[in-house]
Amino acid sequence: MKEARADYSGFIHLHTFLINFSNPLHEIDLTFRNFILSLNMLKTICYKSKAKLNINIMGFEAIFNETQTKNDSKNITGVLVKRGQVFFQILEGESVIIDALYLKIKKDSRHTDIIELLNKSISQLSFKGFDTGYSVIEHMDALYGLQNYVINLEKKDTENSTLFLQIIEDLLTT
Numbered sequence: 165m166k167e168a169r170a171d172y173s174g175f176i177h178l179h180t181f182l183i184n185f186s187n188p189l190h191e192i193d194l195t196f197r198n199f200i201l202s203l204n205m206l207k208t209i210c211y212k213s214k215a216k217l218n219i220n221i222m223g224f225e226a227i228f229n230e231t232q233t234k235n236d237s238k239n240i241t242g243v244l245v246k247r248g249q250v251f252f253q254i255l256e257g258e259s260v261i262i263d264a265l266y267l268k269i270k271k272d273s274r275h276t277d278i279i280e281l282l283n284k285s286i287s288q289l290s291f292k293g294f295d296t297g298y299s300v301i302e303h304m305d306a307l308y309g310l311q312n313y314v315i316n317l318e319k320k321d322t323e324n325s326t327l328f329l330q331i332i333e334d335l336l337t338t
């Protein structure tokens with residue numbers, strides 16, 4: 165006669181699941197994974213372009229206001245510099261957001277001759293500490309302020325700072 169045996173396998177699976185689920189190591193692992201994922205998700209795009217000649221002061225103001233308001237609402241950091249008819253822009257933030265914005269900027273008829281200088285992943289935001297929000301620079305004193313900020317970034321070996329410094333120095337001498 166067969167002996168009746170209790171089947172504990174379901175209980176053992178549940179027990180293993182509960183131990184793994186509540187294990188602090190498991191949680192640390194998840195936090196670390198999310199941290200790595202969030203690092204991958206940051207990027208910067210940097211370009212130069214030429215403003216259309218028919219844009220007047222009001223037209224530039226409209227671009228600057230739109231840029232500051234929208235970028236602040238999307239946690240985008242960086243700078244938009246206007247020197248004469250030249251635009252120089254640094255955008256940094258979440259990859260998906262930056263890519264979508266750059267597609268729009270490239271199609272904007274208010275500027276031409278876009279030269280892409282940088283389009284890459286970054287491990288941290290370099291311009292988060294520069295201003296209270298997204299920064300627009302039109303005047304020389306503010307451009308010198310940006311130069312000083314980038315000189316400090318370079319001293320700290322911050323990624324891309326040497327390129328930024330070169331471009332800013334070019335803009336200061338044109």
Ligand SMILES: Cc1cc2nc3c(=O)[nH]c(=O)nc-3n(C[C@H](O)[C@H](O)[C@H](O)COP(=O)(O)O)c2cc1C
Nearest residue numbers: 227230231234235244251253265268269272274275
């Ligand atoms: C030189 C230049 C820089 C711009 N930079 C930004 C920017 O950083 N953020 C932004 O939202 N729009 C920027 N714009 C405006 C965009 O090209 C576009 O008009 C805007 O994103 C439209 O947004 P919407 O389609 O969501 O209304 C810029 C335009 C120019 C000409």
